[in-house]
Amino acid sequence: MSETITAAEANRQFSRILGEVKDGASYIVTSHGKPVARIVPFSAAHDTDGPTPEQLEARRKLIERLKAQPIVDIGPWTREELYER
Numbered sequence: 001m002s003e004t005i006t007a008a009e010a011n012r013q014f015s016r017i018l019g020e021v022k023d024g025a026s027y028i029v030t031s032h033g034k035p036v037a038r039i040v041p042f043s044a045a046h047d048t049d050g051p052t053p054e055q056l057e058a059r060r061k062l063i064e065r066l067k068a069q070p071i072v073d074i075g076p077w078t079r080e081e082l083y084e085r
Contacts, residue, residue: 001026002026002027002040003027003028005027005029006029006031010027010039017039021039021040022041026040026041027039
């Protein structure tokens with residue numbers, strides 16, 4: 001279970017929070033009452049040199065889906081039209 005902490009409190013007590021996270025605690029950091037970040041222990045599962053099998057499968061499914069979609073010709077654009085303001 002994560003403990004909720006304000007951004008100001010997290011800033012003031014960062015060293016203590018890191019020590020507790022190292023021991024397994026986790027925090028949800030809020031700003032103006034809304035969650036903006038999560039501080040959780042770093043696990044060996046996150047320390048990889050490449051994509052996980054789940055990420056590879058998700059990528060494969062995305063590419064498969066994109067290849068199945070029809071190509072839509074929206075016409076040529078000039079560089080000026082792309083950067084028009």
